[in-house]
Amino acid sequence: AATDAMACSAKSQELLQTVAAIIEPGKGILAADESTGTAGKRLASVGLPNTEDNRRALREMLFAAPGFEKHISGVILYEETLFQESSSGGRLVDALTEQGVVLGIKVDIGTVPLPGSPFELYTQGLDGLRQRCDKYYAAGARFAKWRAVIPIDAPSGLPSALGVQSAAEGLAKYARICQDAGLVPIVEPEVLSDGAHSLEACEAVTTRVLSAVFRELLAHGVELEAMLLKPNMVLPGASARPAPPAAVAAATRRVLRRTVPPAVPGVLFLSGGQTEGEATEHLRLINELGSNPWYVSFSYGRALQASALKAWSGKPGNVKAGQAQLLQRAAANGAAALARPAAA
Ligand code: 5MM
Numbered sequence: 001a002a003t004d005a006m007a008c009s010a011k012s013q014e015l016l017q018t019v020a021a022i023i024e025p026g027k028g029i030l031a032a033d034e035s036t037g038t039a040g041k042r043l044a045s046v047g048l049p050n051t052e053d054n055r056r057a058l059r060e061m062l063f064a065a066p067g068f069e070k071h072i073s074g075v076i077l078y079e080e081t082l083f084q085e086s087s088s089g090g091r092l093v094d095a096l097t098e099q100g101v102v103l104g105i106k107v108d109i110g111t112v113p114l115p116g117s118p119f120e121l122y123t124q125g126l127d128g129l130r131q132r133c134d135k136y137y138a139a140g141a142r143f144a145k146w147r148a149v150i151p152i153d154a155p156s157g158l159p160s161a162l163g164v165q166s167a168a169e170g171l172a173k174y175a176r177i178c179q180d181a182g183l184v185p186i187v188e189p190e191v192l193s194d195g196a197h198s199l200e201a202c203e204a205v206t207t208r209v210l211s212a213v214f215r216e217l218l219a220h221g222v223e224l225e226a227m228l229l230k231p232n233m234v235l236p237g238a239s240a241r242p243a244p245p246a247a248v249a250a251a252t253r254r255v256l257r258r259t260v261p262p263a264v265p266g267v268l269f270l271s272g273g274q275t276e277g278e279a280t281e282h283l284r285l286i287n288e289l290g291s292n293p294w295y296v297s298f299s300y301g302r303a304l305q306a307s308a309l310k311a312w313s314g315k316p317g318n319v320k321a322g323q324a325q326l327l328q329r330a331a332a333n334g335a336a337a338l339a340r341p342a343a344a
Contacts, residue, residue: 011182015226018142018184021102022228023266023295026334027073029186031270031301032059033106033145035078042305046313054314056084059092061312062305065323069099071334076104076145076186076299083139097140104143104186105136107174111149119156120163123148123170126177133181143184145230146174150189152197152205152237159205164212172216175227185222186268186299188230189213193273195237203234203251210259224263230299231256232272233282245278249285253292262293269296271303276329279303284336297337304329 022029034042039058040050048054059081062068075096082105084092093103107129111121123146133144148167150159167189175185191206210231217224234251236243256267271279279300287296298304304326312322 011179012223012226014182015179015184015223018102019226019228019265021100022074022143022184023297024073025295026338027071028298028300028330028333028337029074029076029104029268030062030072030304030330031076031145031299032062032081032305033076033078033104034301035106035110036080039078042309043314046309048314052080052084055080056087056092057314058309058312059084060086060095061319061322062308062326063092063095064319065326067327068096068330069101071327071330072101074102074104074143076106076143077141078106079136082136082141093140102143103141104145105141105183106146107132107136107144107178108146114163114166117160117162119153120151120158120160120166121149122166126170126173129174129177130181133178133183137182141183143186143228144174144178145186145188146171147188147190147230150191150205150209152191152195152201154197154201159209164209167209168212168216171213172220172222175217175222176220179223179226184226184228186228186230187213187217188270189232190270190272191232193232193235193238196240197237198240199234199236199243199247199251202232202236203255206232206234206255207259210255214259214261224261225265227264228266228268229260229264229294230268230270233269233274233286235272235274238273245281245285248282249289252282253286253289256294257292260294264294266295266297267292268299271298271300274303276303276306280329280332280336283333284339287336287339288341290341295337298333300329300333304333
């Protein structure tokens with residue numbers, strides 16, 4: 001039993017070191033974990049077919065950007081990328097590990113309609129998760145990600161109590177399994193922006209969701225110090241009138257302060273369909289509102305990649321132009337993560 005306890009605390013130590021490497025001031029995460037279908041949509045937007053070579057070329061362009069590690073401490077990968085060869089031989093992820101960037105892995109396997117409430121989605125991937133985590137750890141991954149999605153549609157009563165509870169339970173089971181396997185779990189409950197709902201509706205639903213998530217994390221014995229939260233910002237629905245950025249920042253910070261325990265080391269937002277500029281501006285404003293118990297930064301997919309993808313468009317001659325766009329977004333978000341309230 002004494003050896004078990006020692007092994008346990010060595011694992012905890014490693015999780016805490018991983019967390020510390022990710023939440024370095026002025027840095028955040030690049031979410032490059034698009035599943036094959038989503039990667040296909042991104043490639044199609046610049047006229048490229050969804051081939052393994054094109055998915056490799058896109059990620060190679062991003063990861064090899066000189067100075068990538070200045071503002072990006074971790075990358076979330078899709079399984080294919082973690083095991084993929086680079087075009088010059090060796091592993092594709094070598095470009096990241098050589099720069100000291102921490103490897104993360106998406107471990108959920110997508111969503112299906114929730115039994116009992118078919119207009120909501122339930123995230124799959126718990127069966128065999130421990131074995132997959134062990135395989136990813138052996139391949140160098142040190143953190144993981146699981147995304148639950150929660151819709152808002154007040155007329156149909158969504159999200160339902162069942163939907164919120166299922167999302168929270170799934171995230172908590174995933175997080176506990178990851179910690180047991182030595183991977184830091186990124187807990188991502190995404191309240192979706194689809195619809196015409198108000199900022200207030202998003203605030204109420206996000207509060208409900210985060211409360212349920214932390215209740216379940218505690219019930220499952222998840223070590224809060226050894227996880228990271230990846231929430232949505234509080235925004236009106238994508239088809240409603242946009243809210244002033246200061247209102248988004250205030251509502252987002254209010255919800256987080258009411259629901260996220262100070263033991264959680266970092267809150268790394270998803271961009272959720274915001275433009276690159278909006279995602280940066282909101283992050284900066286949230287940090288300018290005052291200090292917080294957790295490090296507040298970014299874990300953006302589209303809001304880091306959109307301009308880079310366009311500038312690159314699959315042409316080898318455009319690699320530098322694509323990388324320049326990525327670096328520019330990463331630097332702007334890194335600065336937003338460091339923003340402090342103006343002195344009184
Ligand atoms: C990068 O996109 C990830 C999802 O891909 P699939 O839908 O193909 O599984 C997604 O989980 C992402 O990590 C987060 O939603 C954040 O991305 P955005 O683009 O919202 O910042």
